Amino acid sequence: MTARRLDGRELASRIEVDLAGRVAGFVRSAGRPPRLVVVLVGDVAASASYVKSKAAAAGRVGIDAEVIPVSASVTTAQLVNLVAAIGRDEQGPADGILVQLPLPDQVNAVAVLDAVPPAQDVDGFHPENAGLLSQGRPRFIPCTAAGVQRMLIDAEIETAGRHAVIVGRSDIVGKPLALLLAGRGPGGDATVTLCHSRSGDLATWTRQADILVAAVGRPRLITADMVKPGAVVIDVGINRIEEQGRSRLVGDVDHDAVADVAGALSPVPGGVGPLTVAMLLENTLQAALARKSR
Numbered sequence: 001m002t003a004r005r006l007d008g009r010e011l012a013s014r015i016e017v018d019l020a021g022r023v024a025g026f027v028r029s030a031g032r033p034p035r036l037v038v039v040l041v042g043d044v045a046a047s048a049s050y051v052k053s054k055a056a057a058a059g060r061v062g063i064d065a066e067v068i069p070v071s072a073s074v075t076t077a078q079l080v081n082l083v084a085a086i087g088r089d090e091q092g093p094a095d096g097i098l099v100q101l102p103l104p105d106q107v108n109a110v111a112v113l114d115a116v117p118p119a120q121d122v123d124g125f126h127p128e129n130a131g132l133l134s135q136g137r138p139r140f141i142p143c144t145a146a147g148v149q150r151m152l153i154d155a156e157i158e159t160a161g162r163h164a165v166i167v168g169r170s171d172i173v174g175k176p177l178a179l180l181l182a183g184r185g186p187g188g189d190a191t192v193t194l195c196h197s198r199s200g201d202l203a204t205w206t207r208q209a210d211i212l213v214a215a216v217g218r219p220r221l222i223t224a225d226m227v228k229p230g231a232v233v234i235d236v237g238i239n240r241i242e243e244q245g246r247s248r249l250v251g252d253v254d255h256d257a258v259a260d261v262a263g264a265l266s267p268v269p270g271g272v273g274p275l276t277v278a279m280l281l282e283n284t285l286q287a288a289l290a291r292k293s294r
């Protein structure tokens, strides 16, 4: 079997076309573009590259993105104050605020994320937004989880009544995705198993999956023998490895071997990553629209 390729890049560009039209409508009625403020702390190469692609995508759809660079030696209090000031629009209207993770070790990341006003929290990490999602009345859905669900819906992959196994229980990917897939409605109504580092023999769980999502951060953790023939496999992982003398990105799924077993498979790069960015833009427009109607 050669798995159907779930092309996130192609879907993200369709979403961008649709967003550009809706952003233009916002600009006509509000007299200004939606605005996203990104706080980038330190000089982690991967973070800088993610921020660059988020800002570039914002620009393509007409969202104004400003990146605020901050020294790696910043304290928690300084960062909390900066985020709060952005939230009060002291640096121009901030419809959406995003603090790029990870933060340096000396910073209490929870305190910083909690300082993002919930109505501007386009990453959906504030406890108020996490709570709303858990009650099935989401405001901002964390972008990667939303991107995975959008990918399934767009590919017309039935989730209702199927067994979804998610590997990874982080607050930013695994947990919100479990809530989405188990929730009611399109892209939901699945029976969900959430696996993690203490799940024991992972293959016991993953082999039962109709839909398998890997969000761990371990290169090629999911091998072909861990996948039920015909299953849908979504690879969220982004891992930089050195192989045959060169650096490359791979996912959490052993792509080529799993492609022979799975029914559908998302690639890395070009799978969930571009959809994460597209969902951030969706959330930013939604935040701008909600602010306008307040």
Ligand code: NAD
Pocket: 144, 167, 168, 169, 170, 171, 172, 173, 174, 195, 196, 197, 198, 199, 202, 215, 216, 217, 218, 236, 237, 238, 239, 272, 273, 274, 276, 277
């Ligand atoms: P995290 O480190 O916060 O969480 C990893 C999770 O994996 C934990 O819940 C842990 O219990 C689980 N885990 C670790 N080792 C395991 C094992 N051997 N077996 C089973 N479970 C195990 O990571 P995260 O922030 O959720 O990110 C996960 C991966 O997804 C990373 O590679 C990250 O780069 C990637 N990611 C991609 C996107 C995207 O846009 N595509 C967005 C966010 C994160």
